[in-house]
Amino acid sequence: MIRFAREEDLEGILEIYNDAILNTTAVYAYKPHTLENRKQWFLKKKQEGYPIIVYDDSSIAGFATYGPFRAWPAYKYTIEHSVYVHKDYRNKGVGKLLVQEIIRLANKQNYATLVAGIDSTNVASIKLHEGLGFTFAGTIRKAGFKFGKWLDLSFYQKELVGPKMPTEE
Numbered sequence: 588m589i590r591f592a593r594e595e596d597l598e599g600i601l602e603i604y605n606d607a608i609l610n611t612t613a614v615y616a617y618k619p620h621t622l623e624n625r626k627q628w629f630l631k632k633k634q635e636g637y638p639i640i641v642y643d644d645s646s647i648a649g650f651a652t653y654g655p656f657r658a659w660p661a662y663k664y665t666i667e668h669s670v671y672v673h674k675d676y677r678n679k680g681v682g683k684l685l686v687q688e689i690i691r692l693a694n695k696q697n698y699a700t701l702v703a704g705i706d707s708t709n710v711a712s713i714k715l716h717e718g719l720g721f722t723f724a725g726t727i728r729k730a731g732f733k734f735g736k737w738l739d740l741s742f743y744q745k746e747l748v749g750p751k752m753p754t755e756e
């Protein structure tokens with residue numbers, strides 16, 4: 588089942604995230620994160636009102652979250668999300684359920700645009716997002732460098748319901 592993350596989920600989340608850091612180009616990071624780092628991340632998301640959700644199947648099978656796309660105020664209706672599924676649970680529909688819930692929550696919070704930054708070689712994530720109605724918005728070539736190679740980052744976006752009366756406050 589999908590539910591909001593709790594502090595006791597952080598070890599499971601960390602395991603999934605560190606596996607992605609060490610073995611994939613899904614995260615543009617080199618070194619594994621620590622539990623302390625995940626605790627800071629969890630508290631910051633909570634303070635700023637951004638959800639972290641998990642797929643709980645007795646253990647943490649996957650998680651997803653969103654946060655600001657860019658820091659300047661006029662980006663306030665745009666968010667960028669991320670989704671990670673444990674390697675033993677991939678290709679079983681978990682990622683799709685998590686992103687569907689992210690879309691639902693983002694609509695509830697009146698965001699207008701949801702962005703996914705996906706490494707251009709990440710076929711699974713591209714398929715997942717296209718299947719949920721995300722459209723290709725462009726590629727930043729040589730956006731990263733990892734495992735001895737340049738990495739191209741492709742952006743996908745989904746239009747959300749958005750606010751009835753957007754403001755500039």
Ligand SMILES: CC(C)(COP(=O)(O)OP(=O)(O)OC[C@H]1O[C@@H](n2cnc3c(N)ncnc32)[C@H](O)[C@@H]1OP(=O)(O)O)[C@@H](O)C(=O)NCCC(=O)NCCS
Nearest residue numbers: 613670671672677678679680681682683711712714715718
């Ligand atoms: C990308 C990721 C989140 C996808 O989650 P998942 O649970 O494995 O995906 P799902 O089972 O929900 O599949 C969703 C769709 O993608 C397709 N898909 C999944 N894995 C695929 C693969 N390796 N190749 C091609 N298509 C794939 C499925 O067939 C499905 O399509 P459908 O809806 O038409 O049936 C997961 O593979 C993962 O965590 N990878 C490592 C971290 C990562 O890349 N995160 C995303 C960063 S942008």
